[in-house]
Amino acid sequence: MAAGDARKHEKAIDISGLDYAFGEHEARKQVLYDIELAVAPGEFAIMTGPSGSGKTTLLSLVGALRRPQQGRIVCVGSDLMRLQGVELEAYRTGLGFIFQLHNLFPALTAFQSVQMAADLRDDLPGDKMERIASLLTELGLGERLHYRPSKLSGGQRQRVAIARALVHRPALVLADEPTAALDSQNTEIVLGLFRRLARENGTTVLMVTQDARVFERADRLVNLVDGRIDSDSRR
């Protein structure tokens, strides 16, 4: 899956009849029930819902970080029920993950952290180094390209993690509370970046958030309650 081909598929995310449970036998606890969800390329969808509703489990299933158990889940052309080995790694390489915690290597500078993601892709168009510098600058880190995480604020670290997820222009961005550590101005910058990627690249964004500032910027709001989709509204 090369960068920039996000519009090739009719649906970026196509889920039907998806169930998921943790544990086995008496310890089995089902967290997702019969999920039906289709997200189009370039769509910016937000998943919300109370704690324990299954949002992050669904996010990790879409990211192929967990193996699906039952149902159908096809994302950017890959059937995740069948994916394994090299194909699984290739699928993940084409995604952009933004975790709640930035998880940056303390020894690497902002630039090097983003480069680690860019280095995974040999098919990025243009100059890789220029792309990294320009993305970090767009995220307000132009003056801190060569700072290590210890010299960056929480918000700045989170923006480095966002740049790391977006540098290869992924077909699908999976984000867990990416704006939680950001002020309003930087939240706007990040959301603007998502929108631009969606527009220019057809990148689909699936974001878990409770941040009300973000809701109005999304195309779609999916609300999960007790492992079921309670509401799914387009805006």
Next chain:
Amino acid sequence: MAAAGMGFAILVIFVQLGFYSSVLNTALAVSSRLNGELILISPRFVHLSEAGEIPRARLFQVLAHPKVLSATPIYFRYVVSRDSATGNYCRLFALGFPLADARTAMPLRIPGIDDQLDALRPTGDVLMDRFTQTRCGPSSPESQFELMGTAARVVGRFELGVGFLADGAIVASDDSFGRYFSKLGYSLDRPHLGLIKLAAGSDPAKVAAGLRERLPSDVRVITREELDAYQHRHWVQNTAVGNIFGMGTVAGFLVGVVVLFQILSTDIRNHLPLYATLRAMGYTSQRLHGYVLEQSWIFAVLGYAPALLLTLILFPIIHNVTLLPIFMTGKLAAGVLVLSFIMCTVASMLSSRRLRRADPAELF
């Protein structure tokens, strides 16, 4: 901290291998300095200190071979020395050979002997190894020095260094040698080795085969290299010192593996979410293992440099204090560097197993 731990482990290996190589130096101290291509030994020969004796007449038979230039009897035994001024007793390794033979073909390639042959002529006069323990004396030119209870005079010095073999060494004429051991009934007709020097261009293997056909079974003919091999095998496999320093090297290696394993394992454990993030991004397990390996090699280099520096300071001190032949060589430095990388590779392979716990599913 990691580099310090590695440095310590590498220093232990350096010191152990340094001592180990001094055992090898001990093993070959005399045999490698014998100036001849073939050696006549007793069938009972085990190593130089347990050589048995050969009939001197066999050397005359050897001389009949057209390719043999000289055949020199070599005598060696441990002697007990006593410095009367201090009363100190020592165990010295004594080497003897006929001075007349030495003038035509010097049997030993030891610096400082060939230009002092005349000084050895008076019976009882000896040359002493400069690396003999100082406590062995003689403490002053006036003090009486005894070898096997017989008065002896140290008339010069040479440089050998017998290491673990004895407290020191002396070289004497065959006459002096006979004098020290006459009380024990020892006869110069029974040398311990016969050193055979061949004409230029001779094939030692062919000459040895020819000599074997001519000589009776009370002697054996071996090459100098085979003698070195006997010595090497004895000191490395059959002596406690060889085993101790061999095991010490293994222990140093294991300490290094364990220290680095602990350091890398702790580091991986502390950074599990970071490795999980890389895995989520699409980094393969192989690549993550590669990073751990790279990290371990950095520790190897960081630990090796100070360890080498410390060893360069330590070895001369150890040599001066113990007079053991312990030296830094290019071979030792390169060998320890290779060993350090192997040690770090093993530690990284063991600690990399912890990467399995880096589960990207835990990140959301």
